[in-house]
Amino acid sequence: MVSSLWDDDDAERWTDGGDLGQRVYTSRLLGRDPDLVLHGGGNTSVKSRRTTVFGEEVDVLLVKGSGADLADIDESGFACLRLHDVARLAQLDALSDTDMAEQLLVASLTAGGPAPSVEAILHAILPFRFVDHTHADAVVTLTNSESAADALAHVYGDEVVVVPYVMPGFLLARECARILPEALGRPGVVGVVLMNHGVFTWGDTARESYETMIDLVRRADEYVDRHRIAPPAPTPAEGVRVDRAELRRRISHAAGAPMVMSSHTDGPAMGFICRADVADISQRGPVTPDHVIRTKPLPLVGRDVDAFVAAYRRYFDDHRDRVPDPDELQPLDPAPRVVLDPELGLCCAGRTPRDAAIVDDVYRHTMKVILDATALGGYRPVTTADLFDVEYWDLEQAKLRRRPAPLPFAGEIALVTGAASGIGRACATSLLAEGAAVVGIDANPAIFDAFPDTLEWLGVEADITDEDALDAAVEATAKRFGGLDMLVLNAGVFPLGAAIADLDPDTWRNTMAVNVDANVSLLRLAHPLLRLAPRGGRVVVIGSKNVPAPGPGAAGYSASKAALTQLARVAALEWGGDGIRVNVIHPNAVFDTGLWSDEVVADRAARYGLTTEEYRTANVLRTEVTSADVARLCVAMCGPAFARTTGAQVPVDGGNERVI
Secondary structure, X not given: OOOOOOOHHHHHOOHHHHHHHHHHHHHHHHHOOOOOOOOOOOEEEEEEEEEOOOOOEEEEEEEEEOOOOOOOOOHHHEEXXXXXXXXXXXXXXXXXXXXXXXXXXXXXXXXOOOOEOOOHHHHHHOOOOEEEEEOOHHHHHHHOEOOHHHHHHHHHOOOEEEEOOOOOOHHHHHHHHHHHHHHOOOOOXXXXXXXXXXXXXXXXXXXXXXXXXXHHHHHHHHHHHHHOOOOOOOOOOOOOHHHHHHHHHHHHHHHOOOOEEEEEOOHHHHHHHOOOOHHHHOOOOOOOHHHHHHHOOOOEEOOOHHHHHHHHHHHHHHHHHHOOOHHHOOOOOOOOOEEEEOOOEEEEEEOOHHHHHXXXXXXXXXXXXXXXXXXXXXEOOOOHHHHHHHHOOHHHHHHHHOOOOOOOOOOOEEEEEOOOOHHHHHHHHHHHHOOOEEEEEEOOHHHHHOOOOOOXXXXXXXXXXXXXXXXXXXXXXXXXXXXXXXEEEOOOOOOOOEOHHHOOHHHHHHHXXXXXXXXXXXXXXXXXXXXXXXXXXXXXXXXXXXXXXXXXXXXXXXXXXXXXXXXXHHXXXXXXXXXXXXXXXXXXXXXXXXXXXXXXXXXXXXXXXXOHHHHHOOOOOOOOEOHHHHHHHHHHHHOHHHOOOOOOEEEEOOOOOOOO
16 A cells, blocks of 8 residues: 655755755655555656746756656656657647657757656646656556446546546657647546546645655555455475476577576565456556557467467567558567566566566556456556557657667576686676676675675575585576576585595595585586577586696696586587587686685695795796686686587696696
């Protein structure tokens, strides 16, 4: 249930910014509540005055810029427009999207400012100082229900003006310019409800406009809540991670690029998915047309991606003539973004984990609105033609075109062991920088916060010698991101030196358990996912210079790394037919890792009669090798440069001709 977040002390801190400061404050209050706006949705404005360089005072409209997010907007997120010039546009009989965007820029008083919201004209013609617009779930539930007219009348009476659905932008502003002047003259009118779209409120102050919005939404919320029915939540299926990876592979192929896919089997998701009528109510369209950009017109029910693709292409062909130049229109990729499956749960796909998270957020609100509208008599959103108009709206297409090119590993998933420090952390850092989603495993609890506030990162605390823990880590990988593309076997131990005659049996067994046995288990667990990687699976094994050139006192470490290397060579032979390539890196003397404590370095140097400084650079290039050097080669092995290479062993050691 929404409630006012206004705080006098917080509001006071924004007073120095004048009208715009207060506008920023209440905009952020709206943006903090996902039941009001989601991921850049909604917009706000304030009408003010500005002085030009000629000393002339002009009336201006300060309106949220396109693409800005109300949750964290600041003064720079508002476009400053000549109010009179913008309001006049609503008087035109016709105005193309391109011309509208151009005229709004012409009306701008600030060079280099943000492009104004497509709702700028509507904000301009509303004769109020502060104006707020949201896509509040509760209000949209009322407008998307079969009983919309009765529900709106019951909740608001004559306090709001109801406007039939019209495509946002110029067409909506023109229709409102026709309807609103007379309607707003009625006493007691405090808002405008746009069918299948959202709600506008206003006020002489930012607080008045904001709290009117909260009041209207709260009243709708209370009405919906009285009719709400919570569906039962069935128990989700287990052992389906390979099915998830297969679905992700099919979606990626349909999209023409790797996709991450989060899966959710919580009570609200499963309760919706397992309804007997889900194939009906889920196939009527999104809550508001602008959601189509995130979720596609419809979700996929079940796993038949080919059928979904065929249906999307029919949808495109059936509606392409609605645009001015249909022959020039290029279809978007036909892959689903939302999948509803009784075993896999709510699956949300995107090119990045952030994209998938946005899809999840949007569709959770969609499920809630669908269920609530169904309880009010039936869910009735806009038509597919209306959806197409927004999905292929030139202004929305322009937003997509402005997105930066994807990073090389966008949509791909890597699992790195020993990722809390040293080579493992460096590999995780480099893979993240190249766009991969990364799961890091480490016994150190610091793994959780190794990369804080990053949706692309999942830290898993686990002892890799515990096969159940490894299984849980692979399960978490598949559920969080959809599958696995790259596996980096890095975790290892380097015990203090000891001659073979003095070897401690427990130390030997522990070294083998960590450096060999755990990797056998992880390879076996990862293989079913790696063979479903959209671009082919990749395994990078962190070996050691001790494999070709073992040193005295390192029998356990040398033997374990030799066994691991031989394991990798066999895996390369066995898995090549599955499109999985397996390569080995042999670092030497990488001292910024957990393996090399000062005590170990001193011990190894003494065995060769060297100082620690000499030992650190005892190679042909006389240079110290770092974890970042190893990570760069790891990333290259996962990339196209090694696309035709498997079973290779490459040193990163500064040159080992001067082996010590």
